[in-house]
Each structure stands twice: as C-alpha cells, then as structure tokens.
Amino acid sequence: xxxxxxxxxxxxxxxxxxxxxxxxxxxxxxxxxxxxxxxxxxxxxxxxxxxxxxxxxxxxxxxxxxxxxxxxxxxxxxxxxxxxxxxxxxxxxxxxxxxxxxxxxxxxxxxxxxxxxxxxxxxxxxxxxxxxxxxxxxxxxxxxxxxxxxxxxxxxxxxxxxxxxxxxxxxxxxxxxxxxxxxxxxxxxxxxxxxxxxxxxxxxxxxxxxxxxxxxxxxxxxxxxxxxxxxxxxxxxxxxxxxxxxxxxxxxxxxxxxxxxxxxxxxxxxxxxxxxxxxxx
Amino acid sequence: xxxxxxxxxxxxxxxxxxxxxxxxxxxxxxxxxxxxxxxxxxxxxxxxxxxxxxxxxxxxxxxxxxxxxxxxxxxxxxxxxxxxxxxxxxxxxxxxxxxxxxxxxxxxxxxxxxxxxxxxxxxxxxxxxxxxxxxxxxxxxxxxxxxxxxxxxxxxxxxxxxxxxxxxxxxxxxxxxxxxxxxxxxxxxxxxxxxxxxxxxxxxxxxxxxxxxxxxxxxxxxxxxxxxxxxxxxxxxxxxxxxxxxxxxxxxxxxxxxxxxxxxxxxxxxxxxxxxxxxxxxxxxxxxxxxxxxxxxxxx
Numbered sequence: 001x002x003x004x005x006x007x008x009x010x011x012x013x014x015x016x017x018x019x020x021x022x023x024x025x026x027x028x029x030x031x032x033x034x035x036x037x038x039x040x041x042x043x044x045x046x047x048x049x050x051x052x053x054x055x056x057x058x059x060x061x062x063x064x065x066x067x068x069x070x071x072x073x074x075x076x077x078x079x080x081x082x083x084x085x086x087x088x089x090x091x092x093x094x095x096x097x098x099x100x101x102x103x104x105x106x107x108x109x110x111x112x113x114x115x116x117x118x119x120x121x122x123x124x125x126x127x128x129x130x131x132x133x134x135x136x137x138x139x140x141x142x143x144x145x146x147x148x149x150x151x152x153x154x155x156x157x158x159x160x161x162x163x164x165x166x167x168x169x170x171x172x173x174x175x176x177x178x179x180x181x182x183x184x185x186x187x188x189x190x191x192x193x194x195x196x197x198x199x200x201x202x203x204x205x206x207x208x209x210x211x212x213x214x215x216x217x218x219x220x221x222x223x224x225x226x227x228x229x230x231x232x233x234x235x236x237x238x239x240x241x242x243x244x245x246x247x248x249x250x251x252x253x254x255x256x257x258x259x260x261x262x263x264x265x266x267x268x269x270x271x272x273x274x275x276x277x278x279x280x281x
Numbered sequence: 282x283x284x285x286x287x288x289x290x291x292x293x294x295x296x297x298x299x300x301x302x303x304x305x306x307x308x309x310x311x312x313x314x315x316x317x318x319x320x321x322x323x324x325x326x327x328x329x330x331x332x333x334x335x336x337x338x339x340x341x342x343x344x345x346x347x348x349x350x351x352x353x354x355x356x357x358x359x360x361x362x363x364x365x366x367x368x369x370x371x372x373x374x375x376x377x378x379x380x381x382x383x384x385x386x387x388x389x390x391x392x393x394x395x396x397x398x399x400x401x402x403x404x405x406x407x408x409x410x411x412x413x414x415x416x417x418x419x420x421x422x423x424x425x426x427x428x429x430x431x432x433x434x435x436x437x438x439x440x441x442x443x444x445x446x447x448x449x450x451x452x453x454x455x456x457x458x459x460x461x462x463x464x465x466x467x468x469x470x471x472x473x474x475x476x477x478x479x480x481x482x483x484x485x486x487x488x489x490x491x492x493x494x495x496x497x498x499x500x501x502x503x504x505x506x507x508x509x510x511x512x513x514x515x516x517x518x519x520x521x522x523x524x525x526x527x528x529x530x531x532x533x534x535x536x537x538x539x540x541x542x543x544x545x546x547x548x549x550x551x552x553x554x555x556x557x558x559x560x561x562x563x564x565x566x567x568x569x570x571x572x573x574x575x576x577x578x579x580x581x
C-alpha cells in the first residue's frame with residue numbers, strides 16, 4: 001500500500017517538472033522537421049528510387065507507417081539516449097543537490113526502497129516516452145500522407161530490408177515499439193546508476209551519453225566486429241530485428257536478457273553507492 | 282529518548298565526531314551547541330541514519346537507528362537549517378509526499394497541523410512562492426505530521442526575522458509543554474538556546490565538552506560589576522583584600538566564598554572610592570558557553 005503511494009508520489013514529482021516534457025516536445029518537433037525535410041525534392045527522389053529499383057511501387061509505401069518508422073529509426077538513438085539520460089540522470093542527483101533527499105532520508109524509509117520507487121518511476125517514464133514516440137510518429141505520418149499505407153523498412157547496418165502489408169506492418173510496428181520500450185531501459189538504468197553517485201545531475205547525464213556514444217563508435221569500428229555482442233548498442237538495436245522476414249526471436253530474447261542483466265547490474269552498483277553515502281548539508 | 286555511545290565519524294582526514302557519548306532524556310528541550318564544524322550536524326546526521334558512523338551506537342527510543350531504522354525513526358520529525366522542498370509542487374502536496382514516507386497522511390490531521398503552523402491560507406500555493414519564514418513553517422508542519430515523540434531541529438531559526446524567531450520559540454515551547462515532545466535543538470543563537478533549554482551539550486572539534494544542566498555548573502560562582510573612580514587601582518585593592526578572587530573584562534570581578542555584594546560596596550566606600558555602581562551579574566549562557574569552549578573563566 002505504502003509502496004504504491006510512494007511510487008505515485010515519485011510519478012507526481014517526475015511529471016510535475018518541466019524538464020520531463022522536454023523529451024516529448026523535442027520528439028514532436030523533430031517529427032514535424034523530418035516530415036518537412038522529406039518534402040524536399042532530393043530526399044523524396046532518393047526514397048522513391050530506393051523502392052522502385054527494388055521493384056516496389058513508391059506510392060504504396062510512401063505513407064503513414066513507413067514515415068513513422070523512418071522518424072523513429074533516425075531519432076531514437078541520439079534523442080532517446082539524450083532525453084532518457086536527462087531525466088534518469090536527474091532523479092537522484094537533483095534531489096541530493098536540492099536538499100530534498102536529506103528531508104526524505106529523515107523518514108523511516110529504507111534507502112533501497114526509496115531507490116526502487118525512483119527507478120520504477122524512471123522505467124515507467126521510459127515506457128511512456130517510447131509509446132508516445134510510436135503513436136505520435138504514426139499519427140504524424142498518417143496526417144501527412146492521409147493513410148497508413150504499407151510498411152517499408154530499410155536499415156542496412158542491421159541487415160533489415162522488409163516490406164509488409166498494412167495489417168502485418170501495424171503489428172510489427174507495435175511490437176517494435178514494445179521492444180524499444182524494453183531495450184531503452186538499459187540507458188535509463190545507466191543514467192540512474194550515475195545519478196546515485198556523488199555527482200551533479202548534469203554530470204550523470206553527460207557520463208551516460210559518453211558511455212552510449214563510445215559504445216556506438218567502438219561497435220562501428222570494423223576491427224571490433226567480432227566483439228559485436230558485447231556492445232550495449234548492438235543489443236539496444238534488437239528491436240529492429242522484428243522487421244526481419246523471419247523474426248529471430250532467439251536473438252531478440254538473448255539481447256533482452258543481456259540488457260536486463262546489464263540493467264540489474266547498473267541498479268545494484270547504483271544502490272550500493274547510494275547506500276554507502278553520507279547525506280549532509 | 283536518545284542514546285549515543287562512543288560514536289565517531291571522519292570525513293577523510295578530518296575528524297567530525299570523536300568518541301561522542303550523549304544521553305538525551307525524554308520530555309526535555311535539549312540544546313546542542315558548538316562552533317561551525319564542531320560536529321553538531323554530523324551528530325544529527327548520524328542520529329537520522331543519514332551519516333554512517335565509523336564506530337559507535339546510536340539509539341532512539343531504544344532502537345538502533347541503523348539496524349532498525351524503520352522503528353527508530355517512526356516517531357521522529359526533523360527540520361534542517363535550510364528546509365528543502367519540491368518547489369514546483371504545492372505545500373499540501375509536499376506535506377503528503379514527506380508524510381507518506383512514514384505513514385499514510387490523514388487529511389484531518391494535515392489540516393490540524395497546517396492550522397497550527399499558520400499556513401492554512403497558502404498551503405495550496407506552490408512552494409516556489411513561499412517566503413523563508415513560510416518554508417520554515419512548512420518544514421515544521423512536515424516534521425509534526427508523523428505525530429512525533431522526538432523533534433530534531435538543526436538551526437531552525439537561521440534566516441528568520443525577529444518575529445519569526447519569536448514565533449518559532451513559542452511554538453517549540455508549546456510543543457514541549459502541551460504535546461510532551463522531546464526536542465533536540467541545535468543552534469548558533471545562544472539567546473534562543475538559553476530561553477528554551479535547560480539541558481545542553483557543548484561540542485568542539487567533534488568532542489563533547491559538556492553535557493547536562495548548564496545552570497547547575499558553576500552556580501556557586503557569583504560575579505559582580507564594580508564601577509568606581511580609580512578603576513584599576515580599586516580592582517587591585519579588592520583582589521588584595523580577599524573580597525574578590527578573580528578579575529575580568531568590563532569591570533567584572535568574582536566574589537570570594539565568604540563575601541557578598543554589600544560587603545564589597547561598603548569596603549570601597551570605606552577606602553575612599555567614589556562608587557558609581559556595584560551590582561551582581563547574572564551568568565548568561567554566552568558566559569557559560571565561552572567558558573566551556575575556552576576551557577577556563579568565562580568572564581576572562
């Protein structure tokens with residue numbers, strides 16, 4: 001009962017802050033920007049050329065579903081990492097900085113329980129942001145083209161080239177968003193872990209982005225191809241595998257287990273740091 | 282109510298609290314005095330399990346604050362020198378949040394406490410628009426909401442105007458007298474501590490210098506102020522006469538065991554000094570504090 005109330009308060013705190021909505025606003029703005037840029041003749045040309053050279057009718061695929069997928073594909077890594085790190089990196093460190101953590105810790109609540117409610121609130125935020133991104137991208141695409149259309153997905157670095165009829169496309173798109181909400185939890189957990197250490201909120205955010213970008217850069221160095229499966233970004237991209245003709249469930253499951261284990265490790269390290277800290281003015 | 286046994290804490294090379302043992306009995310307003318860096322806030326931090334001690338044992342109501350934090354802190358309210366709140370939320374929401382880390386908040390009890398601290402007209406405003414005094418009142422409200430037996434106040438008067446300090450003092454006295462709360466009160470304002478506390482502890486550089494009833498210590502020492510025409514000569518003569526056994530700044534002298542103020546006045550007149558004033562001086566907490574901190578005569 002008390003845990004539920006405490007979680008509810010954490011959500012109230014999280015969603016009462018303007019900073020929480022920056023991610024939602026930024027994604028919405030970016031969706032509009034991408035759609036505007038796709039209006040440019042050269043962009044349109046490149047897109048139609050890709051489809052027509054592969055024997056598909058661009059008119060069938062240049063519609064809501066495909067545009068939604070395009071928006072998410074190009075925005076999620078940079079923007080997703082940034083806004084998740086911004087919120088999760090803030091959640092403990094900011095309270096310590098503001099002094100409210102000391103007020104809370106004068107209460108008979110255990111530090112682990114306190115962290116658990118905060119982390120759960122962040123996890124929910126991650127899910128909500130991803131679902132928001134999925135729904136608004138689709139809405140933007142549909143409004144822009146007036147129909148859902150068929151789904152065309154092309155992600156060279158993941159060896160994904162897929163075309164799906166509308167019904168199958170919607171199901172795969174929904175599953176991809178669900179997977180995205182799960183895989184992105186690792187970025188939230190990483191930022192949350194840094195937030196538990198003695199550092200400024202901005203430092204926790206920057207450290208998280210540094211880790212993610214370094215991971216991404218190293219993963220793309222050809223010499224490290226054989227270590228692919230050790231990189232976080234390899235596993236966070238697993239949501240794209242839902243667009244393979246035959247869905248590689250085993251590989252997706254493997255990535256999810258890897259990310260969950262990593263997330264749990266981040267959580268435990270963060271909790272250990274938090275529980276061994278002194279809180280003093 | 283509070284029992285601290287041989288508690289020590291270091292921050293790097295600096296010793297913040299050194300082998301501190303302290304007992305605070307139930308039902309008193311207990312003062313914790315010391316300079317900045319004396320270890321007061323660290324002691325309070327350890328009591329609230331916010332600062333992890335290197336050694337020692339800290340108990341509230343017989344419960345170890347680290348081994349049984351939930352029970353030990355269940356009936357404790359605390360205020361810090363700069364009360365921090367979620368500024369973007371209302372005072373009411375803040376109260377709910379803080380209170381429900383202890384127990385479910387009942388609206389009736391919340392209204393009662395809000396009224397007690399005088400915030401009923403502004404409790405639904407955002408805390409960001411509160412003045413410092415209002416924040417202190419809100420801090421007091423959140424401390425009182427879990428229905429505490431022990432209230433820990435760390436520099437609660439800091440930043441308050443004289444009227445605010447007066448209100449805070451009266452409220453503390455009421456809480457102790459009418460609600461029977463035990464209050465641990467840390468402050469730099471000696472006059473406040475003097476008006477509120479009989480029992481206190483004095484700390485310096487992490488060590489406990491004194492603990493107990495400050496009025497009892499040295500109560501047999503009577504001081505007087507002597508103002509005469511030839512001041513320096515008169516003071517030396519008084520000392521030589523044996524009527525006083527110690528001289529101090531600002532025309533002060535300590536009466537010898539058998540002497541009294543009329544005897545000193547009569548002696549001065551008899552020896553041809555023109556007396557402007559001879560009167561006893563009430564010993565203040567400031568005198569006591571300085572004496573304790575500096576290790577010898579407070580009036581020196």
